[in-house]
Amino acid sequence: MSRFLVTPQVAAKIRQERIAHSVLALILVSILIPLLAIVAYLFWRAAPALSLDFLLSSPTLGMREGGVWPAFVGTLYLVTISLAVAAPLGILAAVYLTEYARENWFNKAINLAVLNLAGVPSIVHALFGLGAFVYGARIGFSVLSASLTLAIMTMPVIIASTRQALLSVPHSYREASWNLGASRWQTIRRIVLPNSISGILTGIILQVSRAAGETAPIMFTGAVFYKAIKPGTLFPYALDEQCMALSMHLYTLSTQTPGVDESIPNATAVLLLLLVFSVNSVAIAIRMLLRSRVR
Amino acid sequence: MQRRWHKLSEALIESVIRVCGFSAVIFVLGIFFFVCREAAPLWSEPSFHWTEFLFSIEWQPTSLHQKRYGVLAMIAGTLGITLLSMLIAVPLGVGAAIYISEFCSPRLREILKVLVELLAAIPSVVWGFAGLTIISRLIVRYTNADVGVNLLNGAILLALMSIPVIVSLSEDAFKAVPDSYREAALAMGATRWQTVWAVLLPAARNGLIGAVLLGFGRSIGETMAVLMATGHAINIPHSILDPVRTLTANIAAELGEAPAQSTHYQVLFLIGVLLFLITFSINLAAGYFIRKERHQ
Amino acid sequence: MNPKRSPFVVCVLLLALLPGCFRNRKNKTETVRVRGSDTMLILAQAWAEAYASAHPTINVEVSGGGSGQGIAALVNGAIDIANSSRNIHPEESASALHNSGKPPQEFVVGHDALAVFVHPGNPIDSITVSELSEIFRAGGGTTTWSQLGIRIPTGRDKIIRVNRQSSSGTYEFFREHVLQTQDFQLGSLDMNGSKEVVELIASTPGAIGYSGMGFATSQVKMLQISMAKGKPAIAPSVANVISRSYPISRSLLIYTLGEPNAAVRNYLDWIRSPDGQEIVAATGYVPLGCEGKIAKSLCNGAGTN
Numbered sequence: 001m002s003r004f005l006v007t008p009q010v011a012a013k014i015r016q017e018r019i020a021h022s023v024l025a026l027i028l029v030s031i032l033i034p035l036l037a038i039v040a041y042l043f044w045r046a047a048p049a050l051s052l053d054f055l056l057s058s059p060t061l062g063m064r065e066g067g068v069w070p071a072f073v074g075t076l077y078l079v080t081i082s083l084a085v086a087a088p089l090g091i092l093a094a095v096y097l098t099e100y101a102r103e104n105w106f107n108k109a110i111n112l113a114v115l116n117l118a119g120v121p122s123i124v125h126a127l128f129g130l131g132a133f134v135y136g137a138r139i140g141f142s143v144l145s146a147s148l149t150l151a152i153m154t155m156p157v158i159i160a161s162t163r164q165a166l167l168s169v170p171h172s173y174r175e176a177s178w179n180l181g182a183s184r185w186q187t188i189r190r191i192v193l194p195n196s197i198s199g200i201l202t203g204i205i206l207q208v209s210r211a212a213g214e215t216a217p218i219m220f221t222g223a224v225f226y227k228a229i230k231p232g233t234l235f236p237y238a239l240d241e242q243c244m245a246l247s248m249h250l251y252t253l254s255t256q257t258p259g260v261d262e263s264i265p266n267a268t269a270v271l272l273l274l275l276v277f278s279v280n281s282v283a284i285a286i287r288m289l290l291r292s293r294v295r
Numbered sequence: 296m297q298r299r300w301h302k303l304s305e306a307l308i309e310s311v312i313r314v315c316g317f318s319a320v321i322f323v324l325g326i327f328f329f330v331c332r333e334a335a336p337l338w339s340e341p342s343f344h345w346t347e348f349l350f351s352i353e354w355q356p357t358s359l360h361q362k363r364y365g366v367l368a369m370i371a372g373t374l375g376i377t378l379l380s381m382l383i384a385v386p387l388g389v390g391a392a393i394y395i396s397e398f399c400s401p402r403l404r405e406i407l408k409v410l411v412e413l414l415a416a417i418p419s420v421v422w423g424f425a426g427l428t429i430i431s432r433l434i435v436r437y438t439n440a441d442v443g444v445n446l447l448n449g450a451i452l453l454a455l456m457s458i459p460v461i462v463s464l465s466e467d468a469f470k471a472v473p474d475s476y477r478e479a480a481l482a483m484g485a486t487r488w489q490t491v492w493a494v495l496l497p498a499a500r501n502g503l504i505g506a507v508l509l510g511f512g513r514s515i516g517e518t519m520a521v522l523m524a525t526g527h528a529i530n531i532p533h534s535i536l537d538p539v540r541t542l543t544a545n546i547a548a549e550l551g552e553a554p555a556q557s558t559h560y561q562v563l564f565l566i567g568v569l570l571f572l573i574t575f576s577i578n579l580a581a582g583y584f585i586r587k588e589r590h591q
Numbered sequence: 592m593n594p595k596r597s598p599f600v601v602c603v604l605l606l607a608l609l610p611g612c613f614r615n616r617k618n619k620t621e622t623v624r625v626r627g628s629d630t631m632l633i634l635a636q637a638w639a640e641a642y643a644s645a646h647p648t649i650n651v652e653v654s655g656g657g658s659g660q661g662i663a664a665l666v667n668g669a670i671d672i673a674n675s676s677r678n679i680h681p682e683e684s685a686s687a688l689h690n691s692g693k694p695p696q697e698f699v700v701g702h703d704a705l706a707v708f709v710h711p712g713n714p715i716d717s718i719t720v721s722e723l724s725e726i727f728r729a730g731g732g733t734t735t736w737s738q739l740g741i742r743i744p745t746g747r748d749k750i751i752r753v754n755r756q757s758s759s760g761t762y763e764f765f766r767e768h769v770l771q772t773q774d775f776q777l778g779s780l781d782m783n784g785s786k787e788v789v790e791l792i793a794s795t796p797g798a799i800g801y802s803g804m805g806f807a808t809s810q811v812k813m814l815q816i817s818m819a820k821g822k823p824a825i826a827p828s829v830a831n832v833i834s835r836s837y838p839i840s841r842s843l844l845i846y847t848l849g850e851p852n853a854a855v856r857n858y859l860d861w862i863r864s865p866d867g868q869e870i871v872a873a874t875g876y877v878p879l880g881c882e883g884k885i886a887k888s889l890c891n892g893a894g895t896n
Contacts, residue, residue, distance in 0.1 A: 013486050020488035021398055027390035028407070031458055035414055038425050038455075060640065062633050062874070089319040096316025100309065110320055116578040117323050119509070120571060121516030122419075123543045126550065127567045128326045131333050135555055140669050141624065141654075156323050183301065185308045206416070213418025216518045216547055224654040226636040228643030241622055242652045247420045254424050255523065256632055256655055256784035258806050262428075269421045280416045284409055352777065357659075357757045359772045368777070435794065441751055442780065442795050522783070527756070530778035538780050548783060552659030552758030554686055555667050 039273065046266035054267055058229060063253065064260045068268055070229045073236060074243035075275070077143055078218060079211045081239075082150035087204050089151075090158030097159070098166040099188055111163075118156040122216045125153045129221040144239045146222030153217055154207040161206075165199025166192060198290035205283035209276040215247040223248040225256070246272045327571060334564035336556075343558065348565070354529050356549070356559040364562045366569075368529045372539030375446050375532050376521065377514045380453035384514075385507055387454075388461030392506075393491055395462070396469040408463070415459035419519040426452045426524030440536040442526060447535045449525040453517055457510035464509060468502025469495060471588060501588035508581035512574045518543040542566050621854040626654045627661020627674035628760050629784050630703060630803040631843055635674055637870050638862055649854055655784070658760025665846055666690060671855050673846040676703065676760035676803070677767075693849025700862050701843040702877035704827040705764060706804040707814040708789060710796045715741045717815040717824035720769055720838060726750055726799065727765070729774040736797065745796045752779035753788050753800030761785065764841050765801055804828070805875035829889045832877045843876065 004010075057067035097114075101107040129149030139145045169192050177187040193200075215223075223245045229236040237243045250272060253265040337343045343364065347353075351365025395407050430451055431443025440447070472495055480490040496503070526538020527548065546563050553560035625635055632655040639651035661673035666687045679695055687695050707723065709715060715736075722739065725731040733739065735748040754775060755762040766772060782788045785802035792798040793810035804827040807813055815824035818838050831837040851859060861867050865886070868878040872885035881890035 013489065017486040017488045020491075024390050024394040024398055027387055028394045031387050031391050031462075032410070035455060038429060039417075041429060042421075042425065062637050062640075089315055089322075092312050092315035093319035094316075096312050097320075100312065100316075110324075112579070112582070114320060114323055115582060116575050117326065119512045119516065119574050119578040120326065121518060121543055121574060123516075123518040123546045123550075124326065124330060124567045124571050127333075127546065127564060128329055130550065131564070132325075132329055134669065135667060141664075152322055152326065155319060159319065159323075183305045185305050209416050213416075213420065215418075215420045219547070220550055224652045225632060226639060226653040228639055228651065230647070241650065242624070242654070247418055250420050250424055251519065251523070252655065252784075254427055255782075255787050256629060258633065258786040258789065258808070265424065266428075269424050272418060272421060276416050276418060277413055280413055284412065354777070355774050357763075358774050359766075360774065432794075441747060441749065441797060442791065444780070444791070527781045527783075528778055529781075540781075548756045548781070549758060551656045552663050554663045554683070 042266050042269050042273070046263055046270040049261070049263035049267035050270060055271065059226070062259075063226065063257045064264075068246065068249060068271060070227060070236065071244040071246045071249035071268070072271070073229075073234070074143075074223070074245040075212050075247070077237055077243055078147050078150060078223075078245060079208055081143065081147035082154065082211050083204065083208060085148065086151040086155045086158055086207070090155045090204075091162050091200060093155075094159045094162035094166060095188060095193075098163050099184065099192070114156050115160050118160055120156075122153065122214055125149055125217045126220045128152065129217055134221055140240070141224075141242050142222050142240045143237055143243050144222070146218040146243070146245075149217045149221045150211045150214065153214065154211055157207055157210075158203055161203025162196075162200050165196035165203065168199060169195045198287055201290075202283045202287045205279060205286070209279040212279070213247055213272065213276055215245075215251050218245055219248060219251070225252050246275070327575075330564055330567045330571060334561050334568050337558070337561050337565055340558060340561075343562070348562070352529065352531065354545075356553075356562065362558070364558075366542065366545075366566060368531055369540050369542045369545050369566075371531045372446070372525070373515060373541040373543070375535075375539060376449040376453060376525065376541060377511065379446065379450035379535060380457065380514050381507070381511055383450065383454040384458045384461055384510060388458045388506075388510065389465050389503060391458070392462045392465035392469060393495075396466045397487055397491055397495070408466070411459045411462050415463065417456075419456065419517055420523075422452050422456055423520040423523030426520060431524065434536075438536060442538060444524050444526040445536050445538045446525065446532050449521045449539070449541070450535070452520045452524055453514040456517065456520065457513050460513055461506050461510040464506030465499075465503055468499040468506060468585075468588060471502060472498045499588065501584045505581040505583075505585035505588065508577050508584065512577040512581065515577070516543065516570065516574050518547050522547050542570055546570075620648050620650050622650045622652060623672060623855055623858055624652050624654075624670040625672045625674060626656060626664050626670045627672075628658040628676045628843070629655045629755075630658075630676040630759075630761055630805070631674040632784075633805070634701070634843070634871060634874050634876060637874055638867060641866070641870055642858060642861060646857075649858065651858065657756065657758030658763070659758035662846065665695065665848060668848065671847065671851070672858075675844045675846060676841060677763045678844070679846055687848060691848050695846045695848060696850065698845045698847070698859055698863070699842050699879065700845050700859075701868070701871040701879060702832050703841055703843055704804040704829075704832045704837050704877070705761065705768075705801055705839040705841060706807060706827040707799065707801050707816065708792045708807070708811040709799050709814060710743075710792055711810065711812045712744050712796055713741065713799075713812065714743075715739065715814065716812075717817060719817050719820055719822075721819065723769050723816075724771065724773075727752060727754070727775055727779070728770045729776045731776060743796050747797045749797055751795055751798040752776070753791050753795075753798050754779035754781045755785070755788065755802075756781045756783055761802060765839075768839055803876070807875075829872075829875075829877050833890060840877075843871075 054067040060066035133145040224242040352368045353363040435443040522544040528538035658675040665673040725733040785806040817824040832840045865882040869883040871878045878886040
C-alpha cells in the first residue's frame with residue numbers, strides 16, 4: 001500500500017472500510033453472544049440434574065424429581081410415526097409435481113400453495129388437528145392424532161425441499177437417460193433420485209428436529225401432562241393412547257408444576273436442545289459428505 | 296411380453312405416484328378449507344358483529360352477561376411485538392449476512408453458517424422458557440418495568456428466533472449476485488464495503504426483501520414463545536414494557552375449553568383464518584421478491 | 592446410498608417399530624383419560640402415580656388445561672374423567688346429554704380454599720371481598736394501592752392484577768363468588784397455571800392474584816379475607832376450610848359421562864377412599880373425611896381452632 005500515493009480520498013476510503021469491517025463484525029458478535037450466553041446459561045442451570053439417570057427414569061414425587069424417560073420416548077414415537085407418514089407421501093408428491101405434472105397454471109398454483117403452506121403458524125396446525133383428527137375423524141386424543149398433525153405440519157416443507165433437490169439434478173441427465181430408452185419411472189428411480197438423495201435426506205432430517213420441538217400441535221391432540229410407565233420400557237405407548245413429550249413436558253414444568261427445582265426444567269430444555277442439535281448435525285454432516293462425494 | 300409388462304408396471308407406478316401426490320397436496324390445502332369451514336357459521340350468526348370483531352378491545356367470550364369477541368387488542372399486541380422484533384432483527388441479520396458473505400474467510404464462513412443453522416433449529420418452547428426465566432429477570436433488573444413478561448420480552452425472543460432465518464436467506468441473496476458485479480467494482484478501485492453499499496445491496500435488494508418478509512412471517516406466526524413470555528394481558532400497549540396478548544397465544548390459551556361448534560370455538564377458528572391469510576400473503580409476497588431476484 | 596438397498600433398510604426399520612403398535616392388545620391394559628382443572632393437576636398426577644404402583648394394568652393419563660377444557664372434552668366424549676374446581680354449567684350438562692345421551696355425574700373428591708396472594712414486601716394483611724371485587728371487576732374503581740391506603744416499599748403504586756385464563760375453574764369460581772358474576776376488568780396478566788400466578792407475584796412488588804391455597808410458597812404472602820368491613824378476617828388454611836369459616840372455599844369435583852365403566856369406577860372409589868384422601872391431605876388440600884394419618888391430624892387441628 002505504501003508504494004502508492006495515499007491521497008486523502010484513498011485514506012478516507014481505507015478508513016471507511018476498516019470501520020465498516022469492525023461494525024459488521026461487532027454486529028455478528030452481538031448476535032452470537034446473547035444466543036450462546038442463553039444456551040450456556042441453560043446448560044449451567046441444568047448441570048445439577050443432568051445425568052444418564054435423568055434420561056432413563058420416570059418423573060416422581062409430583063414431577064418434582066426423577067427423570068424424563070416417558071417424555072423422551074414419547075417424542076421419539078411422535079417424530080417417527082409422523083415422519084413415516086410425511087416422508088413417503090411428501091417425496092412422492094414432490095416427484096409427481098416435478099417429474100410428471102405438466103407446466104400449466106393449475107400445477108403452478110399448487111406449487112405456490114404448497115410452498116406457502118410451509119409458513120403457516122403452528123397454532124393453525126393445532127386447530128386443524130383438533131378439528132379434523134381428534135373430533136372430526138373421531139380418532140380422539142391419541143398418539144395417532146398428534147402424529148398425523150405433525151405429519152401435516154412437516155409435509156409442505158418436505159415437498160418443497162424434495163422438489164428443490166429434484167430440480168437441482170441437471171435436465172441433461174434425464175434427457176440422456178430417455179435417449180437411451182429408459183422410461184420415466186426408470187429414469188427417476190435410477191438417475192434422478194440417487195443424484196438428489198442428499199438434498200432429500202437433509203430436508204427430511206431437518207423436519208425431524210422441527211417435529212421434535214413443536215408443542216402447540218401436540219398439546220391439543222395427544223400429548224399429556226403425566227402418564228405412568230414402567231421405567232425403562234422401550235414401547236410404552238399404543239397408537240390410540242396419549243403420550244408425554246419433551247416439548248410439552250418443558251412447557252408444563254415451567255408453567256404448571258409448583259415446587260420443582262429449577263434444574264429440572266432447565267435439564268429438560270437442554271435435553272431437547274441436544275436432541276435437536278444432534279439431529280441437525282447429522283443432516284449437515286450427510287449433506288457435506290454427499291456433496292464432497294459427488295465432487 | 297416383456298415390453299407389455301414394463302408398460303403396465305410403469306403405468307401402475309405412475310398412477311400410484313399420482314394418487315400419493317394428489318392426496319398429499321389435498322391434505323395440505325385442506326388445512327385452509329377446513330379452518331375456513333369451521334369458522335363459516337359465523338357468517339350467518341346474528342349475535343356476531345364483524346365491526347366489533349375487528350375494532351373492539353373487549354374480548355369476553357365466557358362472560359355470563361354479554362359475550363363479546365373483539366380482537367383489536369390482540370392485533371395491536373401481535374403488530375407491536377412483530378414490528379419491534381423486526382426493528383431489532385433486520386439490521387442485525389442483514390449486517391451479519393453481509394459479514395458472512397463478503398468479509399470473512401471461507402473457513403470461518405463454513406463454521407458460521409453451521410452455527411446459524413443450528414441456532415435456527417432451537418424449538419420455540421425453549422425460547423419461551425428462556426424468556427420466562429432469563430430475560431424477564433433481566434428486564435426487571437435493568438428497566439423500569441413493572442413485570443418482566445411484556446412486549447419487550449416477546450420482541451427480543453422473536454428477534455432472536457428470526458435472525459437466523461434472515462441471516463441465511465440474506466446470505467443466499469448475496470450469493471446469488473454474480474461475481475462479475477464484484478469484479479467490476481474491484482476493477483474500479485472500490486473497497487469491499489463500497490462494493491457492498493453501492494453495488495451488492497441494490498443488486499440483492501429483492502432477495503433481501505424476501506428474506507425480511509419471511510422473518511416477519513415467522514414472527515407473526517410464533518405461538519409458544521409469546522404464550523409464555525408476554526404476560527398475556529388484553530390491552531393496547533402504551534409502552535414496550537406493557538404486557539400484551541397476541542392472536543396466536545389467544546388461540547392456544549382458549550382452544551381447549553371452547554365447546555366444539557360453539558360461537559367461541561368458531562371465533563377462535565376465525566382468528567386462525569385471519570392468521571392464515573396474513574402469513575400466506577406475506578409468504579406470497581416474499582416468494583414474489585425472491586423469484587424476481589432469481590430471474591434478474 | 593445404494594438405491595437397491597434403501598427400501599430394504601426402510602422395511603427393517605418399520606418392522607422394528609411394529610411391536611410398539613400392538614403392545615396394548617397383548618397386555619390388556621385399560622386407559623383412563625383424565626383432563627381438566629389446573630388446580631387439581633398435581634393432585635391428579637399424585638393419584639395417578641400412586642394408583643399405578645398398585646394397579647399396573649390400568650393406565651391413567653393426566654392432562655391439565657383448566658376446568659373448562661376438561662368439561663369441554665367430556666362434553667365431546669373424548670375423555671373419561673373431567674377434573675373441575677367449579678360446578679358444571681347447565682348448558683354444558685345439556686350439551687353432554689345431547690352429544691352422548693348420558694347426563695354428567697358429579698363426584699366430590701376434596702375441598703380447597705381460594706387464596707389471595709401478594710408480594711411479601713406488601714404491607715397489606717387482610718382485604719374484604721368487596722375490595723377485591725373493586726380491584727378485579729370491569730368498572731371497579733380501584734387501580735392503585737394508595738386508594739386502599741397501602742404504600743408499597745418500592746414506590747410503585749399501580750395494582751398489577753394477576754389473573755387466570757378463562758378456561759380456569761378458579762377464574763370462574765372467583766368471578767361467581769367475588770365479582771358476583773360480573774366480568775373481569777381487561778388488562779390483567781392472564782396466566783395459564785396457578786404456579787405462574789404465584790411465581791409472577793413473588794417477583795412483582797405491586798401484584799395481587801389468586802389461586803388454590805395448595806400453590807402457596809414461602810415467596811408470597813396470603814391475605815386474610817373478611818366478608819365485609821368490620822367482620823373478622825380469616826386466613827386460608829385447611830383448618831378454616833374444614834370449619835367452614837373461610838369465606839371463599841370450594842369443592843374439588845370430578846365429572847363422568849353417565850355411570851362410569853368398571854375401570855373408572857374403581858379409580859373413583861380409590862380416590863374417595865382413605866388412601867386417595869391421604870394424598871389429598873398430603874398435597875395441601877382438604878380431604879373429604881378424617882381417616883388416614885395426615886387427614887386425622889388436619890381435622891384435629893381444625894377442631895381446636
